[in-house]
Amino acid sequence: MRTLSDMPTVALAATDGMLHFELAxxxxxxxxxxxxxxxNWYDLVVCGAGPVRLGRFELRPDHGLDQLVHADTVIVPGWSDVAVTPPADLVDAVRAAHEAGARVASLCTGAFVLAAAGLLDGRRATTHWAHTDELAARFPLVEVTPDVLYVDNGSVLTSAGKAAAMDLCLHLVRTDHGAAVANTIARRLVVPPHRAGGQAQFVTTPVPVQDAPLTALLPWVAQRLDQPLTVADLAKQANMSSRTLGRHFQVSIGSTPLQWLLTQRIRRAQELLESTDDSIEAVAAATGMGTATTLRRHFHRSIGVPPDTYRRTFRG
Known part of the structure; x- marks a missing residue:
């Protein structure tokens, strides 16, 4: 038995010099x-080599780093000084965990630990935008993608900095337990339930401010996802041109109106597939996709599996 408990184990790899924000x-x-x-909710454990200094705080891990090899998922938080080589025992433990079958995810500059372990060689990866050049220079075998929130390579995942770490954590929950559970966590934490990994890192205003033109528009759209809305429809409702609407979306959300609309339709489809017995045709109609064929095409492209498979996974 490779896990630390009967539940899927998520292990936080902690060591001196890590960023307490991402770990917390x-x-x-x-x-x-x-x-x-x-x-099958998670059993969270903290693994580290003795007491860990996190700025002005001290953390006492549950287990040593050698126990990472028994975890199902290993999370490596941000590394405070990327100019310093990560500790060899941390790098070795993360590598051993992945070789034993663990899914390994880095938050922010934790990507430097994964890169040092060789887990990012030949893979796409990202980190905080301020350190993407350094990551690419030090690890030339890594395909650094600087302008995304997170990258999912299946067994190896990396995220950009700070808030993007939350996006990746919710993505892991969504992958394991479905959109409804991830949305429950997001509501508790008062954060957006989903931002696609391919969204731009550097967004001037990640969430529309109270008086932004999109504040009234987004809820209006969310209540009408069953309708065949177009970008022109959104622009008309917001009382602006399609070009101006596009600029507002890029500044406030980091994507185009069409990309955002499609994402909302997919998220709604996930919720219906998880919580109802509606046919695929009915789900397509309720999400404005029109036909089951259109839903299947976009759903598979976005989620990676057909709607039928997704439903069996989260309602099995």
Whole structure:
């Protein structure tokens, strides 16, 4: 038995010099108590080599780094000084965990630890935008993608900095337990339930401010996802041209109106597939996709599996 408990184990790899924000953020997501409502929820453990200094705080891990090899998922938080080589015992433990079959995810500059372990060689990866050039220079075998929130390579995942770490953690929950559970966590933490990994890192205003033109538009669209809305329809409702609307979306959300609209339709389809017995045709109609064929095409492209498979996975 390779896990530390009967539940899927998420292990936070902690060592001196890590950023406490990313570590605490991951703890908030995976230590949430959903065991009464979610089957196979996570058992979160912290693994480190003795007491860990995190700025002015001291953390006492549950286990040593050698126990990472028994985890199902290993989270490597941000590394405070990328100019310093990560500790060899941390790098070796992360590499061993991946070789044993663990899914390994880095938050922010934790990507430097994964790169040092060789887990990013030949793979796309990202990190905080301020350090993408350094990551590319030090690890030329890594395909650094500087302008995304996170990259999912299946067993190896990397995220950009700070808030993007939350996006990746919610993405992991969504992958394991579905959109409804991820949305529950997001509501508890008062954060956006989903931002696609391919969204731009550097967004001037990640969430529309109270008086922004999009503040009234986004809820209006969310209530009408069953309708065949177009960008022109959104622009008309917002009382602006399509070009001006596009600029507002890029500044406030980091994507085009059409990309955002499609994402909302897919998220709604996920919720319906998880919570209802509606046919694929009915789900397509309820999400404005028109036909089951259109839904299947976009759903498979976005989620990676057909709607039928997704439903069996999260309602099995």
């Amino acid at each position: 953020l991951a703890h908030e997501v995976f230590a949430a108590d959903l065991t009464s409502t979610v089957a």
